Amino acid sequence: MTTTRELLVELRDATGGTPRIYVPGGPAEPACLADVLRETPELADGATFIGHWLPGINRTAWTDFHPSASAEGTFLYSEYRKSFEEGRYRLHPLHYSAAFEWLKTVPMDAAFIPVSRPDERGDVSLSLGTDMSPALMERKKVRLIAVVRPDMPSPGNAPRVPLASFAHVIEDDAPLITLADPPLSDEAKAIAGHVATLLGDGFTVQSGIGSVQQIAMAAAAHHRNIRIHTGMITDAALEAVNAGAIGPEPGTILTGTAIGTPPLYEAAGVDPRFNFQPVSVTHSVPVLAAIPRLAAINGGVEVDLFGQLNSEWVKGRQVASTGGLGNFVRGAQLSADGRSIIALPATARGGSLSRIVVKLASPTVTLSRAEAGYVVTEFGVADLTTADIDQRAERLIAIAAPDFRNDLARMWSTLRASL
The missing domain is CATH 3.40.1080.10 (Glutaconate Coenzyme A-transferase)
Structure with missing residues (x-):
């Protein structure tokens, strides 16, 4: 060798x-x-x-x-x-x-x-x-x-x-990289509760990486016969299995990879519900569009009052990339009774910064306003699917942290007058 x-x-x-x-x-x-x-x-x-x-x-x-x-x-x-x-x-x-x-x-x-x-x-x-x-x-x-x-x-x-x-x-005899999910915060639990209202029994759930996967799986745990179709799973998917949320049929957890702890890797090797497929399947918009009731649940850095999303920039510096977000959002929007959900905390930096903003601070836009679906924070759900520009601003301000709502409304009024 x-x-x-x-x-x-x-x-x-x-x-x-x-x-x-x-x-x-x-x-x-x-x-x-x-x-x-x-x-x-x-x-x-x-x-x-x-x-x-x-x-x-x-x-x-x-x-x-x-x-x-x-x-x-x-x-x-x-x-x-x-x-x-x-x-x-x-x-x-x-x-x-x-x-x-x-x-x-x-x-x-x-x-x-x-x-x-x-x-x-x-x-x-x-x-x-x-x-x-x-x-x-x-x-x-x-x-x-x-x-x-x-x-x-x-x-x-x-x-x-x-x-x-x-x-x-x-x-390579080095152990696989492991990643344990941290406990869900009260804020994240509240977001998951609101996301759960947008799902139902028999939905297929996709979730992004990071804490949004935990939020998505916690939301899925409110229902039964859930299927998963996503790019990567973590221990949160195993928790949804143990909670009885995932359907019993073989192949109900379709993913490209898994990153978690040894129990997840062990389950992936023996549980017939785990189905590993390449990106050409997991992220294919035609494949996703053919799945009825597909809920794409992803996160972001900030959402502006037009419904535009930044998920790549923090403090003017690029920290990530679009990844599979665009594929899943477009697939969910074409799915019969599908929905795209952006789930994020209302604030950052210990509550000192609103994630709901009048205009994005980033130089690029990850998702355009035409791709907006539902935005969820711990304060509720903003349905932007068919909302006009004024309804978008009103609904997003309503799910911002209370301390920021008046300023957002005032700045929107000024911006709206110039449009």
Whole structure:
């Protein structure tokens, strides 16, 4: 079996010292590769790392191993801030569906693919890497490197491929990344209660990453025979299972990956309700539109009184990207009796800043006002689906924190007069 170090040396020799390497994100980020580069940083000299590393989950900045290393990705967060400012991190602000297609064509020499241990037939599961790995598996001219993870679950419903289809095989015995959901705050519980009023038995629920997933699953727990169709699940989905909210049929939890604690990974490997599919399925707008009663529940940084959403900028600096938000919102809006829900606290910074604002402070808009659905805070629900501009402002002000409502109404009146 070739070592990771030997592979990197071989790639550098084959590319004249400028290899372009796909490095997976998610729970199976290859620690073995990071360890080698940490010990031998010259192997990163001139290399370009390509990936979809997730904020708050993947903390390795691959550009940090050498000042001549660069990276390309679809999210921007603190670990890459320095290299972004230096021009060594190229941000591609793509919908997740487009990011999957981008991986099929972006110049690339090699790709590390996390897989489970092989079964008796010699097949491995793409498992927790199902979201993006299939886009790489189709590339005949890219050197595919299987990273066998001993603790990777092997779900019954997930793509399997022969281990022999990889050019190289290495083993990474580092544990999978784990992430425990914090307890829900009283504020989040109140938001979940309001979101629950927009759902019903038999709904299919999608949820974004971070605390909004907990809010979505807590809302789903008010109902029965719920299905999940989303890009990533956390322990919150397992809590919804244990609460009896999720339907019993196989495949009712459709996702691309999971990030949580060992009980979630164990359940993903044995419970037939877990169904792992690539981004071409999880984020496909036509697939989503065909699901009746699809509720897309996502978060954001701020919403303005026109119904526009910023989910990427804080204090004038980009901290995230659009991700799958646009795909899910559009799919839910086309779904029969579907609904798009933006769930967020009414305030930030300890209550000193309103998340409901007159105009967005961000230089870009994540969702336009034409894509507005429902906005939910701990103070209630604002239905913007068919609201005119004055109704939008009125309904959003009504769910802002009480201390900010008068100022918002006054500023809206001034702005409205100038429209």
